[in-house]
Amino acid sequence: MHDSYTELSLPFGSSAELFEQYTNASGGIRTGKLMEHLDSLAGSIAYKHMLGPGVQTLGRIQETGFYIVTASVDRLDMLSALDPKRDLRLSGQVIYTGRSSMEVAVKMEHVGRGRADETVLIGAFSMVCRDANLNKSREVCPLEIITPEERQLYELGEHMRLRRQNTALKSLTKVPPSSAEAAALHEFYLLHGEGGPGERNEGREGREGREGDHVFMGDTVLEKCMLMFPQERNVHQKVFGGYLMRLAYELGFTNAAMFTRGHVKFLSLDGISFARPVPIGSILRLRSQILHTSLSSPNYAILHVGVKANVVDVKTGLEQTTNDFRFTWCQEHGPSASPNLREVVPKTYREAMLWLEGKRALAVGAEIRDKNLRVSVPPS
Structure with missing residues (x-):
């Protein structure tokens, strides 16, 4: 297992020039760019597992005979705030293998400055191996488990795989909500839906003008369209998945900040599914929407945001979904003030299922x- 271990150092605390490339508008670090690195790191780890720890370059995919793609990102959870004054280490390794899949665990840590290392983020990527000539799944090298610690990591990877399969089976696109979920949705709609006690304004007013305590989900949509250039391609001559992660993160952050009318703090990437690659030269439409809101305590507002990426065929207008991203942010207020959280309310059955997924x-x-x-954010 340790043969695939790989790390990347970002010396923010000791390099002002590097920090300048990553700084955001608030003087912190652009989390979206770090996600881009994590996706690249996970891919490097998966190739290192297949080609051996001494590999220095991939070479031609046709000569290698296989290629590796990101199937999904299970989660990325922020455990503490990023400190721009400290160096950052990104690392990871393959912790579980199936027949043609690999679970790659990653983490970010603060290092140096005379203090103990501190874990900032943990996460997991699911990578799959494909035959370069036959375009079908290809077996991966099995893991050799040596130490008790490696056995624990292997069992963790297996747990993540089973949890992902179980989540897919319970998806609201396949099975109806539970009776408890249906009751919670009904109670929420009676309180905040059209004509309910929470209704302060009539009509479908825009987000900017609504002064009530809720906003309909359809009024939280934020979109952007972009042309995909070859500078963002990966080794498979498609748009790099990490670049898509960064675009989705930044659009979702913008939507969350506009919805809360203030600064929000990233908590987690709750999942990414990769349905199909994004070709170079295509038009990418990103559509963000607030899917669920919650007050986890009087001083913490939490938002679940979905971002869907579609490729648009210019000639026919046909759109196909390539990626589905889910993120969670929070807005924190001091003990003397409470967050001004407006509830997001579904109006259609499809929106109701998205609300329950959130x-x-x-x-x-x-x-x-x-x-x-x-x-420090209490459970919602």
């Missing part, structure tokens, strides 16, 4: 943060 994601994130005991 509720599920917030519950999972709260459980993970509670287990790690590193985030």
Whole structure:
């Protein structure tokens, strides 16, 4: 297992020139760019597992005979705030292998400055191996488990795989919501839906002009369209997945900040599914929407945001979904002030299912943060 270990150092604390390339508008570090690196790191780790620890370059995919793609990102959970004054280390390794898949665990750590290393983020990528000539799945090298610690990591990877399969089976696109979920949705709609006690304004007013305590989900949409250039290609001559992660993160952050009318703090990437690659030269339409909101305490507002990436065929106008991203942000206020959270309210059955999916994601994130005991945001 240790043969695939790989790390990347970003000396923000000791290099002002490097920090300048990553600084955001608030003087912190652009999290979206770090996600771009994590995706690249996960890919490098997967290739290192297949080609051996001494590999220095991939060479031609046709000569190698296989290629590796990101199938999904299970989670990326922020455990503590990024400190721009400290160096950052990104690392990871393959911790589980199936027949043609690999689970890659990654983490970010603060290092140096005379202080103990501190884990900032943990996450997991699911990578799959494909035959370069036959374009079908290809077997990966099995892991040799040597130490008890490696056995624990292997069992963790297997747990993540089974949890992903279980989540897919329980998806609201396949099965109806539970009776408890249906009751919660009904109670919420009676309180905030059209004609309910929470209705302060009539009509479908825009987000900017609404002064009530809720906003309909359809009014939270934020979009952008972009042409995909070859500078962002990967080794397969498609748009690099990490670049798409950064675009989705930044659009989702913008939407969350506009919705809360203030600064928001990143908590987790709750999942990414990669349905199909994005070709060079295509038009990418990113559509962001607030899917669920929650007050986890009087001083913490939490938002679950979805970003869908579609490729648009210019000639026919046909759109196909390539990626589905889910993120969670929070807005924190001091003890003397409470967050001005407006509830997001679904109006259609499809939106109601998205609202319930968001509720599920917030519950999972709260459980993970509670287990790690590193985030001050209480469970929702």
